[in-house]
Amino acid sequence: MSTIVEFKHVSKRYRMTKALDDITFTIPKGKVVGLIGSNGSGKSTILKLMSGLVRPTKGKVVINGIVPDRLINRQVAYLSEADVLYDFYKVKEMVDFFSGIYADFDSEKAEEMLEFMKLDHNKPIKHLSKGQRGRLKLVLALSRQVPLILLDEPLSGLDPMVRESIIKGLISFIDLEKQTVIMTTHEVEEVEPLLDQVIAVMDGKLLAFEDVDTIRRKENKSIVDWLKSYT
Amino acid sequence: MGNDYESSRPIYLQLVDKMSFRMIRGDLKPGDKLPSVRDMAVDSGVNPNTIQRVYAELERMDIAEVKRGQGTFVTQDEEKLLQLREELKQRQIQSFMKEMNDMGFTLDEIINGIKLEFDNEKGRD
Structure with a gap:
């Protein structure tokens, strides 16, 4: 099977607020996909639907052939924008904790990534800088051997050096023969060279879903300029 | 990193040009091994899928060849x-x-x- 994510006419309401309105798309396996749109456009809701954290009000979400429920986290690694690190642990303890809860956690890969990201095993999490926290979160997400990796704003609020190390880490450690990465981001320009496809959302609606190469070839535009033509 | 590429052409084509320039300039010699897909991706700051496409295109142009299990090489055919x-x-x-x-x-x-x-x-x- 070559599809990893399928949204069929998906709508989502939170009480009276419409977060997503009749969204349909299909994401093939082995791609890096950028999910872009302004704040409140529905990006995070889309990621939460994929990770089984919320359910659609209408329509259907299918992840790797199944409808996500609580067990979907065996197939999906989700790096949320919120902080998931425990301050009372040291770096290595946090990694061990993850390897304890997820059977698919690859401790060797985590070890390699900690080194690549220059993270000190024995440093207490409460003493990590924001950039170090961002890198540790990426280590935790990418060390899981799951078919789908969701990254919610992995670069936001980080300085350029840290953003670059996160991008390099991502390129070095993703396994696109077995994994698909979907990430939301504001830093479109910076991640554009990483993306195979772009999904643009606005006000809960799907604005466009396109191959990055197609945008460049047919429209002679970067993603940023291409998006401007819609707004 | 994102600013190393022109915005109006597919990145893989820009990398194909860059690689072919290096070959005809002689920086890469006939029979030289090209970097692994992963290393090249990290160096260029792009997705490994893009490098796969670059290497496939160089092969289609007959200036590189894939040897199974060994990697991609500059053609021996000067x-x-x-x-x-x-x-x-x-x-x-x-x-x-x-x-x-x-x-x-x-x-x-x-x-x-x-x-x-x-x-x-x-x-x-």
Whole structure:
């Protein structure tokens, strides 16, 4: 099977607020996909639907052939924008904790990534800088051997050096023969060279879903300029 | 990192050009092994899928070959590289000549302009 994510006419309401309105798309396996749109456009809701954290009000979400429920986290690694690190642990303890809860956690890969990201095993999490926290979160997400990796704003609020190390880490450690990465981001320009496809959302609606190469070839535009033509 | 590429062309084509320039300039010699897809991706700051496409395109152009289990290599066929060198030269000259003609420059003006620019560049080095 070559599809990893399928949204069929998906709508989502939170009480009276419409977060997503009749969204349909299909994401093939082995791609890096950028999910872009302004704040409140529905990006995070889309990621939460994929990770089984919320359910659609209408329509259907299918992840790797199944409808996500609580067990979907065996197939999906989700790096949320919120902080998931425990301050009372040291770096290595946090990694061990993850390897304890997820059977698919690859401790060797985590070890390699900690080194690549220059993270000190024995440093207490409460003493990590924001950039170090961002890198540790990426280590935790990418060390899981799951078919789908969701990254919610992995670069936001980080300085350029840290953003670059996160991008390099991502390129070095993703396994696109077995994994698909979907990430939301504001830093479109910076991640554009990483993306195979772009999904643009606005006000809960799907604005466009396109191959990055197609945008460049047919429209002679970067993603940023291409998006401007819609707004 | 994102600013290393022109925005109006697919990144993989820009990388194909970059690699073929290195081959015809002789930085990469016939039979040389190209970096692994992963290393090349990290160096160029792009997705490994993009590098796969670059290598596939170089292979389609007959200037690189994939050896199973060993990696991708610059072709041993020097004739192919010479041919590519000639093609790229012609391509560049044709597009340059078209624009100069459209602006109404004579051949003498063009040649003099090129010589002057060449001397200036030498002076700068």
